[in-house]
Amino acid sequence: MDDLRQTYYVAEHYRHLQGLRLLPMSVPFLVSAIWRHGPPGSSLSSVWWGMSLGLAIAASIPIRRYYSRRFGDAAALRWRTGALTLLVVTACLVCLGWMQELRPAPVSLPVAFVAIALAKLGLAANRLRAHYLWIAAACVLFEALPPLGANAEVRAATFDGLVGGGLAVAAIGDHRVLRRLMTNRRVA
Amino acid sequence: MKRAPFEELSSLDRLVHDPARLAILTALAACRSADFLFLASLIGLTKGNLSGHLGKLERGGLVTITKSFKGKVPNTNISLTPSGRDAIRRHWKRLETLRQAAEAWSPAPKPAH
Numbered sequence: 581m582d583d584l585r586q587t588y589y590v591a592e593h594y595r596h597l598q599g600l601r602l603l604p605m606s607v608p609f610l611v612s613a614i615w616r617h618g619p620p621g622s623s624l625s626s627v628w629w630g631m632s633l634g635l636a637i638a639a640s641i642p643i644r645r646y647y648s649r650r651f652g653d654a655a656a657l658r659w660r661t662g663a664l665t666l667l668v669v670t671a672c673l674v675c676l677g678w679m680q681e682l683r684p685a686p687v688s689l690p691v692a693f694v695a696i697a698l699a700k701l702g703l704a705a706n707r708l709r710a711h712y713l714w715i716a717a718a719c720v721l722f723e724a725l726p727p728l729g730a731n732a733e734v735r736a737a738t739f740d741g742l743v744g745g746g747l748a749v750a751a752i753g754d755h756r757v758l759r760r761l762m763t764n765r766r767v768a
Numbered sequence: 769m770k771r772a773p774f775e776e777l778s779s780l781d782r783l784v785h786d787p788a789r790l791a792i793l794t795a796l797a798a799c800r801s802a803d804f805l806f807l808a809s810l811i812g813l814t815k816g817n818l819s820g821h822l823g824k825l826e827r828g829g830l831v832t833i834t835k836s837f838k839g840k841v842p843n844t845n846i847s848l849t850p851s852g853r854d855a856i857r858r859h860w861k862r863l864e865t866l867r868q869a870a871e872a873w874s875p876a877p878k879p880a881h
Contacts, residue, residue: 652806
């Protein structure tokens with residue numbers, strides 16, 4: 581029965597589990613985190629960000645084709661599409677950011693929301709995607725930076741590193757999960 | 769007389785309850801449609817075996833199979849019919865009921881001689 585639950589989960593989240601599609605997106609954030617370690621006030625221009633994120637999105641298209649060729653294709657249910665998930669998460673983050681401005685809280689509400697959502701993802705389906713628990717733990721550590729006396733520049737560099745590193749861990753972790761489940765399964 | 773949950777197992781629909789077909793229907797219930805390669809990779813069946821099971825499910829009216837071309841490559845797409853979706857939902861519900869009944873079940877005491 582557990583095996584069938586896993587089958588259901590993979591079929592339901594197949595697009596999300598195509599982890600390598602996220603990997604190019606981690607590069608701009610990691611580069612930015614390194615760049616911020618330069619002279620004070622150094623940050624990458626918005627043109628650079630626009631171009632690198634555009635390239636990352638473009639790079640995800642051939643990666644999607646690779647998954648299609650290797651494991652086939654499954655059309656997600658309408659309420660399970662990546663676009664809808666992205667839209668809902670973005671709306672929640674914007675709302676929480678707005679709430680934070682109205683009533684300042686000791687912790688960053690958007691980061692706390694992301695940590696909880698990632699932990700939930702890591703615990704789903706018998707901890708199939710346990711690597712998300714590590715990213716959630718990194719978010720909690722990030723929340724601890726202001727009390728430790730980290731200044732705004734250190735926080736900005738760490739934030740970029742957290743996003744880039746988190747995307748890279750999610751990408752490689754999801755890819756490994758998908759590869760393991762799609763190549764080792766045999767029905768009796 | 770009320771039957772023991774294990775006896776109820778024999779009345780399950782064999783078309784749905786076969787392990788490979790149950791896995792196929794479970795996977796299809798989680799998405800709108802899936803292609804042949806995806807089902808073969810996910811469930812771990814050989815092409816011939818998967819084809820045989822899909823044929824049985826199609827004849828039973830539980831799935832629809834659409835053949836087309838993606839560029840020059842042939843593509844077989846499979847989706848559940850409304851009755852297929854209903855059948856797998858009912859089957860899972862029944863399995864869950866049987867599981868609960870089996871947990872609560874205790875053998876009848878033997879008559880004293």
